Amino acid sequence: MSARTSRIDLSEIGNRPRDLLAIVLAAAVVGYICWAISQSPQQALQFTFNGLSVGAIYALLAVGFTLVYSTVWFFDLYYGAAAAIGAYGIFYLRSGEALGGQYQVNDPTVNVVFALVTAGVAFWALRELYGRRLRDRFGRRSALGLEAFVGGVLGAYMGVVLAWPGDLNVIFAPAIGLTTLAAVAWLVRAAAGKLTMRTDRSGFAVASVIVGAAMGVVVGVALANAGGSRLYLSWVVACLLAGMVGLAFYRGLYVQIIRRTNSRLIMLVASLGVLLALTALTIIVFESAPRPLPEAFGSAPWQVGGATIKGFNVFAIGVAIAAFVALLLLLKRTSFGKSVRAIGDDEEVAKVVGINTTVVIAIVFFIGAVFAALAGVLNGHDTAIQPRMGLIMLLKGWIASVVGGIGNLYGAIVGGFALGLIEQFGIWNLAGEWKDVVSFVVLILFLSFWPNGLLPRR
Amino acid sequence: MSLITQAMRGLRASGPLRGIPRANVERIATILVLVWAVGFMLWQGAGFTITLTTVFAIWAILAVSLNLVVGFTGLLSVGHIGFFGIGAYTMAILASDASYDQLRTESIPTPDWPFFAALPIGIAIAGLVALGVGVVFNRFRDDIFVLVSFGFAIISFSFFLNLRELTRGAFGIHEIPRPAFGGWVLDGEVEFLAFALVCLALVVLICWLIVTSSFGRVLTAIREDEEAIAVFGYRVTHFKLAVWVLSAMMAGLAGALFASWTSFIDPNSFILLESMLLTAIVILGGLATIWGSLLGALAFVLLEEGMRFLPFLPPEFVGQARQVVLGVLLVVLMLFRPQGLVGRYQL
Numbered sequence: 001m002s003a004r005t006s007r008i009d010l011s012e013i014g015n016r017p018r019d020l021l022a023i024v025l026a027a028a029v030v031g032y033i034c035w036a037i038s039q040s041p042q043q044a045l046q047f048t049f050n051g052l053s054v055g056a057i058y059a060l061l062a063v064g065f066t067l068v069y070s071t072v073w074f075f076d077l078y079y080g081a082a083a084a085i086g087a088y089g090i091f092y093l094r095s096g097e098a099l100g101g102q103y104q105v106n107d108p109t110v111n112v113v114f115a116l117v118t119a120g121v122a123f124w125a126l127r128e129l130y131g132r133r134l135r136d137r138f139g140r141r142s143a144l145g146l147e148a149f150v151g152g153v154l155g156a157y158m159g160v161v162l163a164w165p166g167d168l169n170v171i172f173a174p175a176i177g178l179t180t181l182a183a184v185a186w187l188v189r190a191a192a193g194k195l196t197m198r199t200d201r202s203g204f205a206v207a208s209v210i211v212g213a214a215m216g217v218v219v220g221v222a223l224a225n226a227g228g229s230r231l232y233l234s235w236v237v238a239c240l241l242a243g244m245v246g247l248a249f250y251r252g253l254y255v256q257i258i259r260r261t262n263s264r265l266i267m268l269v270a271s272l273g274v275l276l277a278l279t280a281l282t283i284i285v286f287e288s289a290p291r292p293l294p295e296a297f298g299s300a301p302w303q304v305g306g307a308t309i310k311g312f313n314v315f316a317i318g319v320a321i322a323a324f325v326a327l328l329l330l331l332k333r334t335s336f337g338k339s340v341r342a343i344g345d346d347e348e349v350a351k352v353v354g355i356n357t358t359v360v361i362a363i364v365f366f367i368g369a370v371f372a373a374l375a376g377v378l379n380g381h382d383t384a385i386q387p388r389m390g391l392i393m394l395l396k397g398w399i400a401s402v403v404g405g406i407g408n409l410y411g412a413i414v415g416g417f418a419l420g421l422i423e424q425f426g427i428w429n430l431a432g433e434w435k436d437v438v439s440f441v442v443l444i445l446f447l448s449f450w451p452n453g454l455l456p457r458r
Numbered sequence: 459m460s461l462i463t464q465a466m467r468g469l470r471a472s473g474p475l476r477g478i479p480r481a482n483v484e485r486i487a488t489i490l491v492l493v494w495a496v497g498f499m500l501w502q503g504a505g506f507t508i509t510l511t512t513v514f515a516i517w518a519i520l521a522v523s524l525n526l527v528v529g530f531t532g533l534l535s536v537g538h539i540g541f542f543g544i545g546a547y548t549m550a551i552l553a554s555d556a557s558y559d560q561l562r563t564e565s566i567p568t569p570d571w572p573f574f575a576a577l578p579i580g581i582a583i584a585g586l587v588a589l590g591v592g593v594v595f596n597r598f599r600d601d602i603f604v605l606v607s608f609g610f611a612i613i614s615f616s617f618f619l620n621l622r623e624l625t626r627g628a629f630g631i632h633e634i635p636r637p638a639f640g641g642w643v644l645d646g647e648v649e650f651l652a653f654a655l656v657c658l659a660l661v662v663l664i665c666w667l668i669v670t671s672s673f674g675r676v677l678t679a680i681r682e683d684e685e686a687i688a689v690f691g692y693r694v695t696h697f698k699l700a701v702w703v704l705s706a707m708m709a710g711l712a713g714a715l716f717a718s719w720t721s722f723i724d725p726n727s728f729i730l731l732e733s734m735l736l737t738a739i740v741i742l743g744g745l746a747t748i749w750g751s752l753l754g755a756l757a758f759v760l761l762e763e764g765m766r767f768l769p770f771l772p773p774e775f776v777g778q779a780r781q782v783v784l785g786v787l788l789v790v791l792m793l794f795r796p797q798g799l800v801g802r803y804q805l
Contacts, residue, residue, distance in 0.1 A: 075601055256793055263796070265534055265805035268601055269741055270792035272536070276734055277785025280778040391730050395612055398605050433620045440609045444594055447602060 021449060029422075036428055042306030047428070051421035053313035053382070056320035059416020060375035061397025062404060063324065064368035066412040070344040070457070071364050074264040075398060077271040078249055079372035080390030081278035082242040086373025087293065087380030087389065088286055089238025093165040094231060094294045107285055111162040114241055119155025121244045123147050124251060128359050161237060168230045168237070169223055177220030185212030231294060239373040246369025247362050249274060254365075255358060275390075282387040290384040316378040323374060324413055327367065331409070340364060344407070372397070392436065399443045405453025414454055484744075487799040491757050498760060506763075508647045514759045515654035516716050519661045521739050521751035523708030526665055528737065529745035529803055530674060531701050532681030533599070537607035539733035540614030541584045541706040545713025546723050547618060548580035549573070550631040553718075573637040577714050584710025585703050592702040596695045599684075611733040618725040630724030634717045654715055661708050665748050668704070677701055678746070681803070735781065738788050744801030753800060758784070 037044040061079065068076050092110070095103050126134075126147045134143035161171050188208035223229060253274070257267050297315075301308045331337035339360045342350040351357050375393060376385075396419065404415020419439060426438030446453060499507040524538045552569055553576040595606055618625050625631070637644045637653055644650045668674050676697050679687040688694045717723050735758075743754020762780045765771060771779055796804040 075605070253789060253793070260793065261796060261804070263805055264601060265604075266792050266796050268534070268604060269737075269805060270789050272734060273738065273785040273788030273792065275785070276731070276738065276788070277782045279731065280781035280785065283778045284775050284782075388729075388731065392612065395605075395609055399609070402602075402605070431620070433616065436616045437613055440613045443606065443609055447598060447606065448594065 025445070025449075033425055036425060043428075045305055046307035047424040048421065049307055049309055049313070051424035052417060053317055053420070054423065055400075055417035055420025056317045057375045057379050057382075057393070057416075058396045058400040058419050059413045060320050060323065060371045060378070061393055062400035062412035062416045063327065063409060064371035064375075065397050065401045066404075066407060066409055067327075067340075067364055067371075068368045069401070070407040070409075071340060071347075071361050072254075072258075072267075074267045074271075076246075076365070076368065077268065077275040077394060078246055078278070079369065079397065080394035081275050081282070082246055082369040082372035082390070083376030083379070083393045084279065084282050084385075084387055084390040085242040085245060086238045086376035087385040088282055088387070089241050089373070090231075090234050090293055090377055090380060091286070091291055091385060092162070093168060093234040093237060103291060105286065106163065106165075108163075110285060111159050114162055115155040115159030117155075117241075117244055117248050118158035119151040121247055122154040123151030126150055128356070128362075158241075165230075165234070168233045169225075169227060172233050172237070173220040173224040176223055177216035179216075180219045181209070181212040181216035183212075184215045185209050188212065231296060235374075235377055238377060239370045242373030242376075243366040243370035246372075247366040250362050250365040251358070275394075279387055279390065286387060288387055290386040292384050293380045296381045310382075312381060316382065319374070319378065323371065327371075328409065336360065336363070395436075396439060399439050402443060403446050403453055405455045405457055407457040408453070408455050411453050411455035411457070418454065483795065484800040488749075488753060491753055491760070494760055494764075495756055498764065505647075508651050510759060510763055512647070512651050512654050512719060514756055515651070515658045516712050516719070517736075517739065517759060518658050518752050518755040519712040519715070520709055520736055521743065521755045522658075522661055522665050522748055523705040523712070524736060524740050525743075525745065525748065525751040526668065526677075526701055526705045526708075528740050529747070529750075529801070530669060530677045530681065531698060532803075532805075533698065533702075534604050534737070534805065535607040536604060536730075536733050536737045537610035537614070538705075538709055538736055539728050539730070540610050541588060541709035542713040542716070543614055543618055543725075543728035544584045544587055545580040545710030546717040546727070547625055547631075547713075548583050548710070549576050549714040549717040550634050550723050551624060552576035552579060554631050554634050556631065556633040573635055573714075573718055574639075577637075577711070580714040581707045581710045584713070585707040588703045588706030589699070592699045592706075595702070596698055608730070611730045615725055615728055615730065618728055625725070628724060630722055631717075632722050634721045634723070636718055636721075650719060654719070657711060657715060661711065662748055662752070664704075664708070668701070669748065673697070673700075681746075731781070735784060738784050741798050741801075741805075742784070742787060742791060744798035745805070746803040747800055750798055750800040750802075754798070757799075 033044075036047075061083070064079055064082075065075060068074070091103075092105055095105050131143065131147070134146060137143075138146065157175070161168065164171060185208040188211050189204050192204045192208065223233075249271075253270060254267055257270055296312050301310055303309075331340060339350065339355045342353065342355060343357055343360055347357055372393075375397070376390065379385075379389065379393065397416075400416040400419045401412050402415070403419050404411030404413070419442065422442055423435045423439050426442075427435050499510075502510075520538065520542060524535065527533050527535050527538075552571045553573055555570055591610060595603065595610075598606055619627055621627075635643075636650060644653055668677075676687065676692055679692075680694055680697060684694055716727070739754040739758045740751055741754075742757070743752070744750025758780075761783060762776060765776050765779050765783075766773065768779075791798060
C-alpha cells in the first residue's frame with residue numbers, strides 16, 4: 001500500500017511543473033482571448049471566422065495525415081504535392097474559359113501521364129478486388145485481358161476528360177450517370193430485400209437496375225445541360241487524380257520500401273524525394289508565379305455583425321465538415337473501417353486474421369490524398385495558387401495533427417480548427433505574415449509539454 | 459516477389475551487372491563522378507570551372523556539416539538552411555557597403571565592417587541560435603525531429619522575409635564586400651576560390667577530427683542506441699547539443715562565404731526547398747562519411763551545371779529539372795541503396 005502511494009506521489013511530483021505550466025498557459029490563452037474580445041468584438045468575430053475557415057483546411061490535411069499515420073506510422077510528405085495537384089488540377093481543367101483563356105494550359109504529356117496512372121490504378125483495383133472471381137469464371141488469360149481492357153478504357157476516358165475539359169459536364173455525365181445507376185440499384189435492392197425478407201432476389205435485381213438506369217439517365221442529362229457544374233466537377237476530377245497518384249505511390253513505391261527495410265525514416269526520405277520531384281514538375285508545367293483560380297460562387301463579401309465574411313468560406317467549412325462526417329461514418333460503420341483500425345493496432349495480426357492489408361492501406365492512402373487535395377482546392381479558391389503552396393500547408397497539417405494528438409481522428413479535426421483559431425488570435429496586433437511563427441511556437445509548446453495533444457490516442 | 463526485384467535479380471545474374479559485387483558500387487560511383495567532373499572542366503575551360511568549384515565549396519561545407527548531424531548522430535534535419543541563412547544575413551547586415559537611403563525603403567544600420575570582423579560574429583550568431591534551438595529540439599527524435607526542423611526552416615525564412623528593418627525583406631541586401639587581408643582584397647574569382655577551398659579544407663579537417671575522436675564515437679553510439687549509451691553515463695543531450703551547434707556554426711561560415719561571393723542576398727536563397735535539397739545531397743552522397751558528402755555536393759553541382767547544356771531544356775527550368783532528378787534519385791536510392799552512394803549508415 002505504502003509502495004503504491006509513494007509511486008503515485010513520485011509521478012505526481014514529476015508531472016506537477018508541467019501541469020502547472022499547462023494551467024497557467026491555458027489561463028493565459030483564455031485571458032488573452034477575453035481581452036481581445038473586449039478590445040474589439042468585431043475584430044474578434046472576424047478573426048474567429050477567419051480562424052475557422054483556415055482551420056477547416058488544416059483539419060482536412062491533418063485528417064489525411066492522421067489516417068495514414070495511424071495505419072503505417074509514417075508521415076507521407078506526398079500530401080504537400082497532393083494539395084498542389086488538387087489546386088492545379090482545377091487550374092488545368094478550368095484555365096480555358098474562366099480566366100479569359102489568359103493562361104491556357106493543355107499539355108499532352110500531362111494528359112497521357114494521368115491517363116496512364118488512371119489505367120494502372122483501375123487495373124490494380126479490379127485485379128485486387130475482383131481478380132479471383134474473374135479468374136474462376138473466365139480463366140486466367142481472359143480475366144487478365146478483361147482487367148487490362150477495363151483499365152485501358154478508364155485511362156482513355158481520363159485522358160479525354162483532361163484533353164477536352166471545356167465540356168466537362170458533357171464528358172463527365174455518363175460517368176456520373178453510371179455511378180448513380182449503381183448506387184440507386186444497390187440501394188433499391190437492399191431496401192427491397194430488407195422490406196420483404198425474401199431470399200429470391202432476381203426480380204428485385206431487374207427492377208432495381210431499371211429504376212437505377214432511369215435515375216442515372218435523368219442525372220446524366222441534367223448534368224450535361226448544367227454548364228455551371230463544370231467547376232465542381234473539376235473539383236471531383238482533381239481530387240480523384242491526386243488520390244490516385246497517392247495510391248499509385250503507395251502501391252508502387254512504399255510497399256517496396258516496406259518490404260526491403262522497415263525503417264520509417266527511409267519511407268519519409270523517399271516521400272521527400274517524391275515531394276521534391278512533384279513540386280519541381282508542377283513548376284515546370286505551370287511556372288512558379290502565382291495564378292488565380294476561377295471564381296467559385298459566393299466570392300462576394302457579406303457583412304455580418306461588423307465582420308466581413310465570404311460566402312465561399314462558409315461553404316468551404318461546410319464541405320470540410322461533410323467530408324469529416326462521411327469519413328467518420330466510413331470508419332465507424334463499415335467493415336472497411338474495422339480493418340483500418342485493426343491494421344492500426346497491429347498489422348501482422350490483421351494479416352493473420354485475413355485482412356488484405358495492402359488493399360486497405362492503399363485505400364487509406366487514396367482517402368488521405370483526396371483530403372489533402374480537397375484542402376488544396378479550398379485554399380486555392382480562397383487565395384491564389386502557387387506550386388510551393390503545398391509545403392506550408394504540409395507543415396500546418398502536420399502541426400494540426402500534433403496539436404490534436406497524433407493518430408486520433410477526432411483530435412486531428414479539433415486540432416485543425418484549434419490551430420486556425422490560435423494562429424488568428426496570435427497575430428491580433430501583428431502583421432499577418434507572422435502567423436507561421438505563431439503556429440511554430442504552438443507546435444513547440446505542444447511537443448514539449450503535451451506531446452499527446454489535445455485528444456490523446458486512446 | 460515483386461517485378462522490380464525479379465528484374466534486378468535477373469540483371470544481376472545475367473546482364474551487365476554480373477561480376478559487380480555490391481561493395482564496388484562505391485568505387486564505381488566515385489570514379490564516375492570524378493571522371494564526369496574532370497571531363498566537364500576540360501570541356502568548359504578555366505573560367506567556368508572556377509565558378510563551379512566555388513559553388514561546390516559552399517555546398518560541400520554545408521553538406522559535410524549537415525552530415526555530422528544526420529549521418530553521425532542520426533538526427534534527420536531538414537532545417538539546416540536556416541543556419542546558412544543566419545550566417546549570410548549577419549555577414550550582409552554587418553559588412554554591406556550599401557547606403558540604403560538612396561533606395562526608397564527605410565534605412566537599416568550598415569556598420570560597414572570588414573569581412574573578417576563580420577565572419578566570427580556570423581558564425582557565433584549561428585551557433586547561439588543553434589544553442590537556443592537545440593535546447594528545445596534536443597528532446598525530439600526521428601520523425602518528430604524532421605517535423606520541427608522542417609518548421610525551423612520555414613520560420614527562419616519567415617524571419618528573413620519579414621524582419622524588414624534588419625534584412626530589408628524581399629529587396630535583399632546589396633554590396634556585400636569580399637574578404638580583404640589588410641590592403642589585399644580577394645576580388646578576383648581565383649583568389650576567392652582559393653579562400654573558399656581553404657575554408658572547406660578547414661571544415662573537413664574539423665569534421666574529421668570530431669569523427670575520429672572519442673567524441674565522434676560517442677555520437678555514433680548515440681545514433682545506434684541512445685538509451686544504451688546513456689546507461690554508460692554519457693550525457694546524451696550534451697553531446698547532441700554540441701554537435702548541433704558545431705554543425706550550425708559551419709553552416710554559418712558557408713552562409714558568410716555565400717553572401718560575400720554573390721555580394722547580394724535575398725530570402726529566396728534560403729527557402730525550405732533548398733534545405734530539402736541539401737538533406738537530399740547528404741543522403742545521396744552517403745551518410746556518416748565525409749567523403750560521401752563531398753561526393754554528393756560535387757555530383758549535385760555537376761548535375762545542375764551539366765543540365766544547362768541539355769539542348770531540349772529551356773534555361774529557366776534548369777533548377778527545377780535538377781530538383782526532379784534529385785527527387786527521383788532519392789527515391790531510387792531509398793529503394794536499392796538506403797545508405798547512399800558511399801555511406802556507412804542507413805536511416
